[in-house]
Amino acid sequence: MKKQLKNFVAGEFVTTGSTFDIYNPVTGTAHAEAFEADKALVDRAVSAARTALKGEWGSMPLQKRRALLGKVADLIEARFDEFLAAEVADTGKPVSLASHIDIPRGAANFRVFADGIANVSTETFEMDTPDGRGAINYSVRKPLGVIAIISPWNLPLLLMTWKVAPALACGNTIIVKPSEETPSTATLLAEVIKEAGIPDGVFNLVHGFGPDSAGEFLTSHPGVDAITFTGETRTGSAIMRAASETVKALSFEMGGKNPGIVFADADFDAAVEGIGRAIFANTGQVCLATERVYVERPIFDRFVQAMKEKAEAMHIGLPQDAETNFGPLVSAEHRDKVLSYYKLAVEEGATVVTGGGVPKFGDERDNGYYVQPTIITGLPETARCVKEEIFGPIAHIAPFDTEEEAVAMANDTEYGLASSIWTTNLTCAHRVAGQIEAGINWVNCWFLRDLRTPFGGTKMSGIGREGGIHSINFYSEPVNICVKL
Numbered sequence: 001m002k003k004q005l006k007n008f009v010a011g012e013f014v015t016t017g018s019t020f021d022i023y024n025p026v027t028g029t030a031h032a033e034a035f036e037a038d039k040a041l042v043d044r045a046v047s048a049a050r051t052a053l054k055g056e057w058g059s060m061p062l063q064k065r066r067a068l069l070g071k072v073a074d075l076i077e078a079r080f081d082e083f084l085a086a087e088v089a090d091t092g093k094p095v096s097l098a099s100h101i102d103i104p105r106g107a108a109n110f111r112v113f114a115d116g117i118a119n120v121s122t123e124t125f126e127m128d129t130p131d132g133r134g135a136i137n138y139s140v141r142k143p144l145g146v147i148a149i150i151s152p153w154n155l156p157l158l159l160m161t162w163k164v165a166p167a168l169a170c171g172n173t174i175i176v177k178p179s180e181e182t183p184s185t186a187t188l189l190a191e192v193i194k195e196a197g198i199p200d201g202v203f204n205l206v207h208g209f210g211p212d213s214a215g216e217f218l219t220s221h222p223g224v225d226a227i228t229f230t231g232e233t234r235t236g237s238a239i240m241r242a243a244s245e246t247v248k249a250l251s252f253e254m255g256g257k258n259p260g261i262v263f264a265d266a267d268f269d270a271a272v273e274g275i276g277r278a279i280f281a282n283t284g285q286v287c288l289a290t291e292r293v294y295v296e297r298p299i300f301d302r303f304v305q306a307m308k309e310k311a312e313a314m315h316i317g318l319p320q321d322a323e324t325n326f327g328p329l330v331s332a333e334h335r336d337k338v339l340s341y342y343k344l345a346v347e348e349g350a351t352v353v354t355g356g357g358v359p360k361f362g363d364e365r366d367n368g369y370y371v372q373p374t375i376i377t378g379l380p381e382t383a384r385c386v387k388e389e390i391f392g393p394i395a396h397i398a399p400f401d402t403e404e405e406a407v408a409m410a411n412d413t414e415y416g417l418a419s420s421i422w423t424t425n426l427t428c429a430h431r432v433a434g435q436i437e438a439g440i441n442w443v444n445c446w447f448l449r450d451l452r453t454p455f456g457g458t459k460m461s462g463i464g465r466e467g468g469i470h471s472i473n474f475y476s477e478p479v480n481i482c483v484k485l
Ligand code: NAD
Pocket: 150, 151, 152, 153, 154, 159, 177, 178, 179, 180, 208, 209, 210, 211, 214, 215, 216, 219, 230, 231, 232, 233, 235, 236, 238, 239, 253, 254, 255, 256, 286, 287, 389, 391, 417, 457, 461, 462
């Protein structure tokens, strides 16, 4: 019996006349079905959110709002195993990963922003006036209003709550549209929101797709004040067009083609470990993942050999097996896309160091969406495989001779999300990090995240920043009050 995933509007779980299947990427079988929201239901969700802004939520004391967010975190933790099972069923990711990152971070986001909102200040300016008595300006923070949250499938609960938590902390009301591939944890979150006692209409959930479905109905809706989106750059540009009609505030976290730069003086083992994780974690389906590696020539061959060994040592297994550290891709469609790049790499003249195909298991996983961890070399910097985001477990490794050359190659991309730099020369590390055109840059580490720091991309990788005060600044707006003394 497939699980049924309902919409959640005005505090009620709602079915519709149309459903779509959710597939388990490990076996390729449908394990759940979601009720697709039609335009009328999206309209109802927007109007419920608008009404809730004016109700109890709109005048709720901050301490009470914070307590409710804390309760949401507690309830996610109380239902940890259910959230974990749902995330693993939708994504196929290893339990070892989801139990350490996705679910705990999903809960932690509520605590981080419940604390964050208690610790923000606003501005005050004293000014002179012609009568000599002066005036004081001070600003207060107001919620933005009704916010549409459009989230992706790669870290479903984590990336959704990264938006839901600060939006609620700032007093907004929201409509969430999770990815059509991974709607299960969002549906569980709706249950938790209800159980926590968050007033009806504050959190609404609609299921569906992008174009001509719930995504587009929301992003073009005149009743939505702001959109926060994480996903592909191409989708971001469609959303921007839709949002322009009614001039909505936008926060965009989008694609990347992130470089890793390894200098010859780097701690070799740490660099292999770190870059290996950056290429293969979550089967390469991390926006911050490394798909281009530049290695200083004296250690190039040794590094490529080490990455080959790393790739071949990945344990591709069932999510529940403790040693599994490599799962399937999210969907058949995404696997076709990644495999088309594996093929293109060969056509473009790459040397396939390892991988490039589909693993064979001889069991139910052969119907799942697995691909091999893959390392390629030998492509010119102009090759499509070096330029385009693949979003799979593949990286191209190229040698460099000078620091200037490495920086130039790293920056030669339309994206600007993340980078990692590996060296024991601190001066070089600071110099190079300061020149990389990306929003998030790591030195001798990768994915080390302090949630207060600015998170987001330059160039085609995003608009605005999330994290700490940056999220709070997006989800609220300062209103100035000028008092003549
Ligand atoms: P996607 O753009 O296909 O989908 C994201 C969401 O947008 C889904 O909910 C989808 O239904 C919705 N959508 C699609 N078309 C729409 C439209 N026309 N109008 C409104 N909504 C629409 O992205 P994905 O495939 O789910 O995720 C992978 C992508 O996300 C990669 O490019 C990755 O780099 C990016 N990503 C970025 C970050 C970041 O923080 N920068 C984090 C994770 C993923």
